[in-house]
Every structure is written in C-alpha cells, then in structure tokens.
Amino acid sequence: MAGGKTKKEKARPAGHTPYQGGISFHKSKGQHILKNPLLVDSIVQKSGIKSTDVILEIGPGTGNLTKKLLEVGKRVIAVEIDARMVLELQRRFQGTPHSNRLQVIQGDVLKTELPYFDICVANIPYQISSPLTFKLLKHQPAFRCAIIMFQREFAMRLVAQPGDKLYCRLTVNTQLLSRVSHLLKVGRNNFRPPPKVDSSVVRIEPRKPPFEVNQKEWDGFLRICFNRKNKTLGSIFRQKSVINLLEKNYKTLQALNLAPAQQGALEDTNDVMDFSDEDIEMDDDGVDDGMEVEDGNAEGEVSEFKKKVLSVLKKAGFEGERSSKLKLQQFLDLLSEFNKDGIHFS
Numbered sequence: 001m002a003g004g005k006t007k008k009e010k011a012r013p014a015g016h017t018p019y020q021g022g023i024s025f026h027k028s029k030g031q032h033i034l035k036n037p038l039l040v041d042s043i044v045q046k047s048g049i050k051s052t053d054v055i056l057e058i059g060p061g062t063g064n065l066t067k068k069l070l071e072v073g074k075r076v077i078a079v080e081i082d083a084r085m086v087l088e089l090q091r092r093f094q095g096t097p098h099s100n101r102l103q104v105i106q107g108d109v110l111k112t113e114l115p116y117f118d119i120c121v122a123n124i125p126y127q128i129s130s131p132l133t134f135k136l137l138k139h140q141p142a143f144r145c146a147i148i149m150f151q152r153e154f155a156m157r158l159v160a161q162p163g164d165k166l167y168c169r170l171t172v173n174t175q176l177l178s179r180v181s182h183l184l185k186v187g188r189n190n191f192r193p194p195p196k197v198d199s200s201v202v203r204i205e206p207r208k209p210p211f212e213v214n215q216k217e218w219d220g221f222l223r224i225c226f227n228r229k230n231k232t233l234g235s236i237f238r239q240k241s242v243i244n245l246l247e248k249n250y251k252t253l254q255a256l257n258l259a260p261a262q263q264g265a266l267e268d269t270n271d272v273m274d275f276s277d278e279d280i281e282m283d284d285d286g287v288d289d290g291m292e293v294e295d296g297n298a299e300g301e302v303s304e305f306k307k308k309v310l311s312v313l314k315k316a317g318f319e320g321e322r323s324s325k326l327k328l329q330q331f332l333d334l335l336s337e338f339n340k341d342g343i344h345f346s
C-alpha cells in the first residue's frame with residue numbers, strides 16, 4: 001500500500017476520512033480505495049488484458065489497481081482529478097521498472113480528451129457513472145472493452161433484460177451501443193472508507209459495427225416510450241402532449257421538406273444520447289390510470305394526425321405493448337415504422 005509515515009490525527013472536516021499515508025479521502029470525489037488485493041487481482045484477471053494493450057484507468061487514486069495493470073499491460077494512461085493522488089502515484093512508481101510505462105493525466109476525465117486505448121479498467125467515482133459511460137461509448141476509435149466498477153443498482157440497470165424491474169431507458173441506450181455483462185459482485189467492505197452501497201464490476205464491449213440509427217431521433221423516441229414504461233404504447237401515444245410534439249415535428253419537416261437523417265448530416269451534432277441520471281424514469285405500477293389528457297376536440301373527434309400515429313402502432317403490432325417488456329430490436333423496428341410514415345421524434 002502506498003503511503004509514508006503515520007501522521008498524528010488532526011481534526012478533519014466532515015466527509016474526509018483519514019488515510020495513514022497522510023492523505024484524507026474526499027467523499028465528494030468518490031474516493032473509496034480498493035483495499036482487498038485479492039479483489040484487485042480478480043478484476044485484472046477477468047479483464048483479459050493482453051501484454052500489448054494500452055490501458056486507460058480512470059481515477060487511479062493511490063495506485064492499488066494501477067500497479068497490477070502495469071504488471072500485465074503495455075502501458076497505463078491514468079486520469080486523476082486530485083493533485084494529491086497524482087503526487088502519491090508519482091511517488092509510488094518513481095524509480096520502479098514500471099515508471100516509464102505510466103502516464104498520469106491530471107484532470108476531470110469528463111473534460112479530458114481521451115487518447116487511444118485498447119481497454120479501460122477502472123474503479124470510478126459513482127457520481128460520474130452516466131456521463132462517463134456515455135463518453136466512453138462515444139470514443140473513437142472504439143476500444144475493445146471496458147471493465148468498470150459501478151454502484152450495484154446502476155450496474156443492474158446496464159445489464160437488465162426486458163421485463164426486469166430495472167429495465168429502463170439507460171439500459172436500452174447502453175445496449176444499443178454495446179454488449180454489457182455482469183462480472184463480479186463486490187461488497188462495500190472491500191473499500192476504504194466503505195461506501196454506503198454495494199458495487200458490481202461490469203464488462204462493456206462496444207458494438208462493432210454499431211447499429212445504424214439517427215441518434216437524435218432515437219433519443220426523442222425513447223424518451224417518449226419510457227415516459228411511463230409500464231403503460232401501453234397505445235396509451236402513451238394517445239397523449240395530447242405526445243401527439244402535439246410529433247405533429248409539430250411533422251409540420252416543420254414537411255415545411256423544410258427534409259427528414260431528420262438528412263438534417264443531421266447538415267448539423268454538427270456531438271450531443272448524441274444523454275445518459276444523465278435524472279432521466280431515469282419514475283417507476284410506475286403498470287396500471288393505466290387514464291390521467292393523461294388524450295388528444296381530441298370537445299366532440300371527441302380524433303385528428304387525422306393522431307389517426308396516422310395510432311395506425312402505425314397498430315399495423316406494427318405495438319399498440320398493446322409496454323416499453324418495460326420490449327427488446328432492443330423491437331424499439332428499432334417501431335422507430336423505423338414511424339419514420340417510414342414521416343413521423344419523427346426530433
């Protein structure tokens with residue numbers, strides 16, 4: 001374990017846990033250090049690292065995982081936000097045979113332009129789980145795989161299958177871009193200080209080639225589908241707010257005489273999918289409560305546009321289906337059916 005002499009305990013602000021090397025851990029930076037060497041070995045072994053691999057590590061901390069990664073890979077590039085940890089890493093590896101194969105970048109990984117890497121192995125601060133997953137999956141050229149420790153519930157959302165309680169928009173968005181599998185359950189006592197939640201290590205492999213989909217369209221479509229994931233799509237697509245939005249898109253695109261796929265080509269769109277945590281939809285109880293306002297005038301007449309939307313749903317056989325049970329391919333098929341009829345989500 002890295003660290004110098006034991007220092008006398010001083011009064012520390014709340015949220016800081018003493019570390020015997022003199023560094024206190026900041027909860028605000030998600031500093032929960034892996035203290036179980038057997039677990040570190042197991043993560044490295046399950047990563048399938050090759051001796052030719054350039055490894056990206058996010059948040060190396062005091063370097064417990066970094067040390068093992070340097071033993072098996074060609075090079076480690078470690079991105080660390082905390083200057084004290086960067087110093088500790090330099091101190092720990094200076095003068096060792098590994099030192100010229102370790103590159104430490106000091107900075108916020110979310111704001112850092114990532115270099116080429118073959119594989120990412122990381123015990124990350126959980127507060128950046130969503131944007132980091134999104135950033136990695138956007139990275140080009142695509143890496144081989146990422147082995148990442150997440151908070152257990154977040155990990156279970158990533159690997160969920162249709163019908164699972166945690167199946168959500170984040171699941172479908174992640175699985176559109178990658179294959180995700182659960183590798184290891186990790187109890188909180190393997191960390192110092194222990195976090196309040198248990199963790200899991202997950203393997204993420206970018207799909208090569210990726211599914212061909214207009215990402216703005218996909219994002220708009222899924223937001224609607226998962227607005228209430230246990231309602232039938234028929235019920236969701238009858239809502240006035242949904243019909244109004246789709247009709248507005250329809251009229252705008254007709255006026256421009258341009259489909260979003262073509263439009264996207266004209267724009268510089270880097271803001272693809274948004275995996276932010278606040279977007280994880282509320283769980284509902286699976287009962288259609290009929291509270292949403294349906295589209296239609298006072299006489300109950302249904303607009304031509306609404307008929308068009310509902311006929312696509314019906315024709316494709318999705319009217320009675322619920323997002324909580326749909327497979328990725330079914331979402332792709334339904335979006336394609338809507339688009340064929342000129343109904344767009346962006």
Ligand SMILES: C[S@@+](CC[C@H](N)C(=O)[O-])C[C@H]1O[C@@H](n2cnc3c(N)ncnc32)[C@H](O)[C@@H]1O
Nearest residue numbers: 032033034059060061080081082108109123125
């Ligand atoms: C959970 S600790 C893991 C430490 C070490 N890898 C281990 O397993 O023992 C997370 C590390 O990420 C760093 N960190 C937090 N936010 C970060 C960010 N936005 N960018 C890069 N590093 C960050 C923290 O300073 C901390 O060292």
